[in-house]
Amino acid sequence: MTSKPLVVGLILVYFIIAVHLTLKIDGVDSFRSSVSRWKRQIPFFSSWWGSSSTNKPDNVRRSSYHGSSKQGHSSNSYVSFLPDKLPSYQNRSTSTNNGKGVSERDSRFLSLFTLVKFDNSECLSTSGDNGTCFPQAECYRRGGAVNGRCAKGYGACCVFSKTCGASTNQNGTYFTHNGLTNPGGSFDGTGSCQLTVYKCSPDVCQLRLDFDSFVLAQPSINGICNNDQFIVSGASTAVPIICGVNTGNHMYIDVGVDNSPVTISMVTSGPTYSRSWKIKITQIKCRDLGKAPEGCLQYYRGVSGVIRSYNFDFTSGQQLSNQDYTSCVRVERNFCGIRYTACNDNVQFSNIQPTTTQRSRAFFLTGQGQTGSVTGANQCPTDWITIPCATNSGRTQQSGGAVCQDRICGDVFNSETSTNPSPVYSYVKPFRIHYHTDGNETGDTGNRGYCLNYIQQPCSIIR
Numbered sequence: 528m529t530s531k532p533l534v535v536g537l538i539l540v541y542f543i544i545a546v547h548l549t550l551k552i553d554g555v556d557s558f559r560s561s562v563s564r565w566k567r568q569i570p571f572f573s574s575w576w577g578s579s580s581t582n583k584p585d586n587v588r589r590s591s592y593h594g595s596s597k598q599g600h601s602s603n604s605y606v607s608f609l610p611d612k613l614p615s616y617q618n619r620s621t622s623t624n625n626g627k628g629v630s631e632r633d634s635r636f637l638s639l640f641t642l643v644k645f646d647n648s649e650c651l652s653t654s655g656d657n658g659t660c661f662p663q664a665e666c667y668r669r670g671g672a673v674n675g676r677c678a679k680g681y682g683a684c685c686v687f688s689k690t691c692g693a694s695t696n697q698n699g700t701y702f703t704h705n706g707l708t709n710p711g712g713s714f715d716g717t718g719s720c721q722l723t724v725y726k727c728s729p730d731v732c733q734l735r736l737d738f739d740s741f742v743l744a745q746p747s748i749n750g751i752c753n754n755d756q757f758i759v760s761g762a763s764t765a766v767p768i769i770c771g772v773n774t775g776n777h778m779y780i781d782v783g784v785d786n787s788p789v790t791i792s793m794v795t796s797g798p799t800y801s802r803s804w805k806i807k808i809t810q811i812k813c814r815d816l817g818k819a820p821e822g823c824l825q826y827y828r829g830v831s832g833v834i835r836s837y838n839f840d841f842t843s844g845q846q847l848s849n850q851d852y853t854s855c856v857r858v859e860r861n862f863c864g865i866r867y868t869a870c871n872d873n874v875q876f877s878n879i880q881p882t883t884t885q886r887s888r889a890f891f892l893t894g895q896g897q898t899g900s901v902t903g904a905n906q907c908p909t910d911w912i913t914i915p916c917a918t919n920s921g922r923t924q925q926s927g928g929a930v931c932q933d934r935i936c937g938d939v940f941n942s943e944t945s946t947n948p949s950p951v952y953s954y955v956k957p958f959r960i961h962y963h964t965d966g967n968e969t970g971d972t973g974n975r976g977y978c979l980n981y982i983q984q985p986c987s988i989i990r
């Protein structure tokens with residue numbers, strides 16, 4: 528006959544071994560092997576563990592893991608051994624371990640611990656940044672900072688932030704000028720501040736950069752980023768060099784199928800300037816539905832939205848030279864066309880153009896030298912946007928009977944020659960705007976690039 532203290536002592540030993548092994552679980556890939564090793568080594572656990580649980584909260588699964596069972600997205604989940612907190616626990620304890628040497632009164636002791644699995648999903652940290660939900664130890668191991676809880680309190684909201692000279696292989700890393708733990712301040716050095724981004728998984732094909740904040744020096748009068756430059760190298764498609772203010776904008780970068788890293792650099796030089804940036808880097812799997820089509824530097828979803836060229840700003844922005852990129856809009860279900868209008872510009876300019884026309888600065892590609900909207904390849908040889916088969920009417924012909932236009936430039940947004948802006952329609956899928964500028968802004972002062980509102984057009988509209 529075993530005495531009660533001996534049974535309790537044995538259980539304690541099991542727990543110490545189990546906790547020790549849990550701490551050794553070091554990644555998603557080793558999860559299954561660790562679990563089966565664990566079950567082999569602690570046979571008593573496998574039966575206790577194999578019992579079913581009920582009342583699972585969202586994204587948090589209790590310990591019903593069987594080595595062979597498939598629970599959907601279990602490849603993206605973790606185990607931790609944590610003090611039990613879930614209110615539904617009592618329902619499980621009575622059904623466990625019958626005839627396995629643990630009596631029911633001992634199950635009260637087991638309830639001190641439970642095994643929890645949760646998705647490594649995005650979480651909102653206490654500081655307002657987005658993190659990933661990990662067990663606390665896993666977060667530290669990956670070089671993150673614990674900032675709040677997630678998964679009903681079982682996980683730590685893990686925020687990754689890196690600054691000059693660092694590298695990362697973590698999804699959702701923030702690249703900042705000074706690190707998230709030291710907010711504020713500015714970067715006034717000269718040189719190159721760069722982050723090397725390694726794929727967090729081999730099946731990553733794309734990065735999305737969210738410019739939560741992006742303040743670099745403005746380009747030269749010619750639109751050339753000759754003091755400050757944002758440079759992406761190692762991408763599989765060409766990424767233009769940008770500078771100026773791009774807060775709130777975003778960028779997609781194709782990274783190809785090999786495992787070479789991408790380097791994101793902030794090159795700063797010239798006069799003193801109060802620079803700052805905070806760029807969130809999300810890694811996107813090749814087969815992720817959220818992946819942008821190849822070659823789309825900007826990608827917008829939703830029936831309506833706003834598309835801005837880089838460094839667009841009504842008051843202080845300036846068109847960047849040597850740009851060549853495509854902005855794409857996902858064709859939403861049951862939509863066949865798209866309507867673009869220049870953004871509202873409350874701050875109409877009066878000193879550059881004749882005050883009688885009071886044009887908007889929301890579309891200003893070849894200003895001053897041009898008057899009004901200009902269309903066609905011959906008329907727009909330097910800076911332009913391309914909207915496939917653009918018309919004001921929404922039909923394939925312009926009002927005068929001419930065929931639709933692809934190329935638009937000038938300082939008024941209109942697919943016909945005019946001094947007044949007009950909505951412009953395109954019924955060519957996919958919905959794309961290509962933007963081209965050359966390296967010469969001589970005589971072109973005042974150019975800002977463009978800001979266009981888009982609204983997708985239902986297929987039912989008779990054209």
Ligand SMILES: *[C@@H]1O[C@H](CO)[C@@H](O)[C@H](O)[C@H]1NC(C)=O
Pocket residue numbers: 582614615616617618
């Ligand atoms: C236990 O399960 C019963 C039904 O099976 C349910 O009504 C009850 O709410 C559960 N108790 C807890 C604490 O979750």
Ligand SMILES: *[C@@H]1O[C@H](CO)[C@@H](O)[C@H](O)[C@H]1NC(C)=O
Pocket residue numbers: 648649698699727728731809810811812815
């Ligand atoms: C990175 O995180 C985002 C947001 O949580 C997620 O949608 C994406 O699938 C993750 N990427 C990878 C490669 O896991």
Ligand SMILES: *[C@@H]1O[C@H](CO)[C@@H](O)[C@H](O)[C@H]1NC(C)=O
Pocket residue numbers: 649655656657807
């Ligand atoms: C966090 O993620 C959510 C959902 O993806 C997004 O709407 C939100 O803007 C993000 N917040 C930050 C601070 O990035």
Ligand SMILES: *[C@@H]1O[C@H](CO)[C@@H](O)[C@H](O)[C@H]1NC(C)=O
Pocket residue numbers: 967968969970
């Ligand atoms: C730049 O544009 C101006 C005005 O159009 C032109 O006179 C000049 O030759 C151009 N310079 C170069 C290098 O193309």
